[in-house]
Amino acid sequence: xxxxxxxxxxxxxxxxxxxxxxxxxxxxxxxxxxxxxxxxxxxxxxxxxxxxxxxxxxxxxxxxxxxxxxxxxxxxxxxxxxxxxxxxxxxxxxxxxxxxxxxxxxxxxxxxxxxxxxxxxxxxxxxxxxxxxxxxxxxxxxxxxxxxxxxxxxxxxxxxxxxxxxxxxxxxxxxxxxxxxxxxxxxxxxxxxxxxxxxxxxxxxxxxxxxxxxxxxxxxxxxxxxxxxxxxxxxxxxxxxxxxxxxxxxxxxxxxxxxxxxxxxxxxxxxxxxxxxxxxxxxxxxxxxxxxxxxxxxxxxxxxxxxxxxxxxxxxxxxxxxxxxxxxxx
Amino acid sequence: xxxxxxxxxxxxxxxxxxxxxxxxxxxxxxxxxxxxxxxxxxxxxxxxxxxxxxxxxxxxxxxxxxxxxxxxxxxxxxxxxxxxxxxxxxxxxxxxxxxxxxxxxxxxxxxxxxxxxxxxxxxxxxxxxxxxxxxxxxxxxxxxxxxxxxxxxxxxxxxxxxxxxxxxxxxxxxxxxxxxxxxxxxxxxxxxxxxxxxxxxxxxxxxxxxxxxxxxxxxxxxxxxxxxxxxxxxxxxxxxxxxxxxxxxxxxxxxxxxxxxxxxxxxxxxxxxxxxxxxxxxxxxxxxxxxxxxxxxxxxxxxxxxxxxxxxxxxxxxxxxxxxxxxxxx
Numbered sequence: 001x002x003x004x005x006x007x008x009x010x011x012x013x014x015x016x017x018x019x020x021x022x023x024x025x026x027x028x029x030x031x032x033x034x035x036x037x038x039x040x041x042x043x044x045x046x047x048x049x050x051x052x053x054x055x056x057x058x059x060x061x062x063x064x065x066x067x068x069x070x071x072x073x074x075x076x077x078x079x080x081x082x083x084x085x086x087x088x089x090x091x092x093x094x095x096x097x098x099x100x101x102x103x104x105x106x107x108x109x110x111x112x113x114x115x116x117x118x119x120x121x122x123x124x125x126x127x128x129x130x131x132x133x134x135x136x137x138x139x140x141x142x143x144x145x146x147x148x149x150x151x152x153x154x155x156x157x158x159x160x161x162x163x164x165x166x167x168x169x170x171x172x173x174x175x176x177x178x179x180x181x182x183x184x185x186x187x188x189x190x191x192x193x194x195x196x197x198x199x200x201x202x203x204x205x206x207x208x209x210x211x212x213x214x215x216x217x218x219x220x221x222x223x224x225x226x227x228x229x230x231x232x233x234x235x236x237x238x239x240x241x242x243x244x245x246x247x248x249x250x251x252x253x254x255x256x257x258x259x260x261x262x263x264x265x266x267x268x269x270x271x272x273x274x275x276x277x278x279x280x281x282x283x284x285x286x287x288x289x290x291x292x293x294x295x296x297x298x299x300x301x302x303x304x305x306x307x308x309x310x311x312x313x314x315x316x317x318x319x320x321x322x323x324x325x326x327x328x329x330x
Numbered sequence: 331x332x333x334x335x336x337x338x339x340x341x342x343x344x345x346x347x348x349x350x351x352x353x354x355x356x357x358x359x360x361x362x363x364x365x366x367x368x369x370x371x372x373x374x375x376x377x378x379x380x381x382x383x384x385x386x387x388x389x390x391x392x393x394x395x396x397x398x399x400x401x402x403x404x405x406x407x408x409x410x411x412x413x414x415x416x417x418x419x420x421x422x423x424x425x426x427x428x429x430x431x432x433x434x435x436x437x438x439x440x441x442x443x444x445x446x447x448x449x450x451x452x453x454x455x456x457x458x459x460x461x462x463x464x465x466x467x468x469x470x471x472x473x474x475x476x477x478x479x480x481x482x483x484x485x486x487x488x489x490x491x492x493x494x495x496x497x498x499x500x501x502x503x504x505x506x507x508x509x510x511x512x513x514x515x516x517x518x519x520x521x522x523x524x525x526x527x528x529x530x531x532x533x534x535x536x537x538x539x540x541x542x543x544x545x546x547x548x549x550x551x552x553x554x555x556x557x558x559x560x561x562x563x564x565x566x567x568x569x570x571x572x573x574x575x576x577x578x579x580x581x582x583x584x585x586x587x588x589x590x591x592x593x594x595x596x597x598x599x600x601x602x603x604x605x606x607x608x609x610x611x612x613x614x615x616x617x618x619x620x621x622x623x624x625x626x627x628x629x630x631x632x633x634x635x636x637x638x639x640x641x642x643x644x645x646x647x648x649x650x651x652x653x654x655x656x657x658x659x660x
Contacts, residue, residue, distance in 0.1 A: 215566050
């Protein structure tokens with residue numbers, strides 16, 4: 001209900017899923033009239049979609065804790081409750097991120113051995129990854145846990161590796177800690193301690209520390225950091241495309257041939273922006289809970305929602321939670 | 331002595347300074363024979379250059395603490411000692427960063443009210459800044475102080491603002507804290523506490539928190555963070571140009587017109603790389619000591635060294651240290 005384009009895109013995504021993915025049943029939670037209206041004018045398979053009414057919703061602008069307190073029957077609260085009770089196996093939302101994480105944190109349990117959840121982001125890189133040679137890496141946490149301990153970082157590494165195996169079809173992903181130098185002793189105390197622990201963790205392909213330059217390069221498959229650093233990095237990546245293009249114009253303004261080249265590219269610039277917009281790719285998993293939870297971007301269209309649904313189904317089918325628990329230190 | 335191109339580029343930079351900047355006297359510290367050889371074949375004003383012999387030097391690959399212990403008469407140790415004793419007013423080096431900071435930290439004093447030094451970096455942004463409308467912002471710390479307290483961040487804000495005033499000719503620079511959201515309560519405890527303190531600090535134009543997306547945009551003139559986050563961000567900026575260009579090729583490979591546009595730009599790509607290479611612009615100031623200290627990049631050519639010398643002279647002439655002390659909380 002609270003996504004940037006309202007409920008219609010979510011409903012259309014569920015409708016696409018009902019036709020494309022017969023193994024998935026979509027339970028659509030929100031205003032029953034709005035949902036019904038879109039469903040009526042969209043081709044779908046009625047057997048694989050059901051609707052659960054929620055009379056209110058949290059908007060993007062609202063403060064998470066306040067909004068959830070004021071609206072106990074908001075669509076995100078109702079949906080999280082349904083998943084917690086086992087009425088559904090996974091939650092997909094394109095609404096207010098903070099409210100979604102809070103609603104789930106109050107109803108889901110953290111996996112045994114996990115003390116903090118992490119929001120992971122898929123983002124484009126120069127190097128390709130996994131069996132499908134995707135030009136994408138995973139970075140976590142990007143905002144759920146602002147101050148992470150060494151044990152939290154170790155858990156994030158295990159969660160990221162498990163997700164890369166299950167969803168990115170990368171059977172043996174490389175995992176690294178983000179630091180200010182590649183040496184084991186570089187970084188704040190929690191990073192140094194996490195480095196030691198990860199070196200001795202069986203079943204994880206730990207590649208040591210990587211630096212900022214390795215984020216866009218894609219040196220490793222999974223990058224681990226606390227939610228503060230990860231959030232700053234991710235938001236930098238978002239702004240970087242525009243900046244390079246503007247700086248390019250600044251650098252090239254003097255030379256006619258360069259200007260002509262830029263002009264020829266101008267219609268492609270929007271396309272590049274899409275490629276570098278990590279949030280178009282199936283959404284960001286929130287890892288650490290005993291339930292699967294995919295946060296799609298607020299600007300998601302039907303296609304992105306359907307992709308997020310498939311990602312969620314893949315994670316459920318491959319028992320992501322069990323895989324995470326198996327990888328955690330004993 | 332230890333820069334990527336050896337002493338000749340430094341000597342040529344000093345030679346340029348002797349002709350262009352009559353107010354500056356360059357004291358060149360290093361191997362007297364190597365220095366003399368370059369001086370002999372370079373046009374310079376002999377009155378404004380003198381040479382001080384140092385029999386050894388620290389290379390880029392050496393570990394700072396070990397190297398300084400093994401070589402007490404290395405050029406960086408001798409130069410730092412000369413500046414500490416008042417034989418020179420400022421230090422400019424293009425050698426090993428860690429060794430330079432350590433050599434100075436052992437000989438210079440921190441300014442009263444400053445508990446940690448900060449390495450600041452000038453980097454290119456979309457928005458222009460100051461009276462000269464430079465497309466550059468300042469970010470600090472980028473690696474000197476990996477874990478910073480709230481008071482350290484406040485001192486960094488004051489130091490960055492003073493530097494922007496003196497060197498970037500920006501009489502009233504905006505200063506912001508880097509965080510994971512613009513609200514005052516966003517971020518780790520030290521950032522939240524620093525936010526409160528900066529709001530109440532007279533004489534500073536505090537713009538609140540900025541996010542990662544604001545770094546390349548250049549939303550403010552000075553961005554403040556701890557050395558861990560700053561180092562990660564700065565290294566990301568360094569890798570970003572190559573990444574965008576490679577992703578562009580990935581995005582554009584299907585369309586002939588876009589490919590032609592990229593080809594026309596190819597000779598300009600190197601040029602853009604220069605523009606976005608912050609380290610070409612007069613070097614990075616190390617702030618917080620009672621002596622002026624400019625760390626030029628290891629790849630600096632004569633031009634960059636001469637610029638770093640002028641920046642150092644400007645900082646000395648405008649009494650940067652006094653300005654920093656005046657801005658600190660009482």
